[in-house]
Amino acid sequence: LNRAMQNKHFRFDALARRLATCLIAICAMVAFSTPARADVDVTFHSFNGSVLWGRYPHTFVVFKGTLAGGHTVDENFGFSAKYTSQAITSKPAEHVILHEDPDDIAGTNNHFTVRVSDAKYREMRAEIERWRTYPGRYYDLDERNCIHFVAQMAEMVGLRAPVPSEYLRRPKAWLNY
Numbered sequence: 778l779n780r781a782m783q784n785k786h787f788r789f790d791a792l793a794r795r796l797a798t799c800l801i802a803i804c805a806m807v808a809f810s811t812p813a814r815a816d817v818d819v820t821f822h823s824f825n826g827s828v829l830w831g832r833y834p835h836t837f838v839v840f841k842g843t844l845a846g847g848h849t850v851d852e853n854f855g856f857s858a859k860y861t862s863q864a865i866t867s868k869p870a871e872h873v874i875l876h877e878d879p880d881d882i883a884g885t886n887n888h889f890t891v892r893v894s895d896a897k898y899r900e901m902r903a904e905i906e907r908w909r910t911y912p913g914r915y916y917d918l919d920e921r922n923c924i925h926f927v928a929q930m931a932e933m934v935g936l937r938a939p940v941p942s943e944y945l946r947r948p949k950a951w952l953n954y
Contacts, residue, residue, distance in 0.1 A: 817842035817850050817898045819934060820890040821927060822882065823949040833861070836927045836948035837877060845895045853877050854905050856926030858916040865918070872916035874909040888952040891934045901933050924951050 818841050826834035837855030844850060858864030859871035877885070893901070908915070908926060915921060924940055927948075931938035944951035 817844065817893050817895070818890045819893055819898075819901070819930065821888045821931065821952055822853075822877075822885045823888065823952050824877075824881075824885045825949060834946065834948045835875075836923045836952060837875065838927060838930045839877075839882060840898065840901075842892075842898075844898065850898070851879075853882065856908055856916070856921075856923050858918075863914075864916060868919075869914040869917040869921070871914050872908070872911065872921075874905060886949050886952070891936070893934055897934065901930060904929060904933060919945060922946075924948055927952075 820839045820841070822837055822839060824832070824835040824837075826832045835855055835857065837853055839853040840850050842850050853876055855875040855877065857873055857875050859873040863870035908929075922945065924945065928938035928940050940951065941954070944954055
């Protein structure tokens, strides 16, 4: 009987040790694990432009980083009139979401960068799609130009981004403001 009791006691101690080891391992995994999150930087750029070179001043955003799950992001978006002649002569004009060539981005003005979460990145992309797919003519040189688009992106990351009238056609000056 004594030997049987000792054997049961030994089995109980071994089981208790195994459970304790598993519990410690689980606690360590929970304590030291971090949830998958995005590390996506949103950089606000401006392009000086020149009427002589056929390109007007412009502003746009660049997204770079890695989303939760490992998907790499390297994309940029700006808002403009589809046809320059419409933007100048009529209101409102047909609109387009522009993508800058990566080589051209290197020559633009990089103003500031804000890191966003995976959820915020997806929210911003959804807003870009709303601007892209807005029905009808949406671009307006005075009411909804590239600066207004980038201002919306800035507000989505928590920045105050008013667009005073003196900056309506001056993207670089506006971003510096």
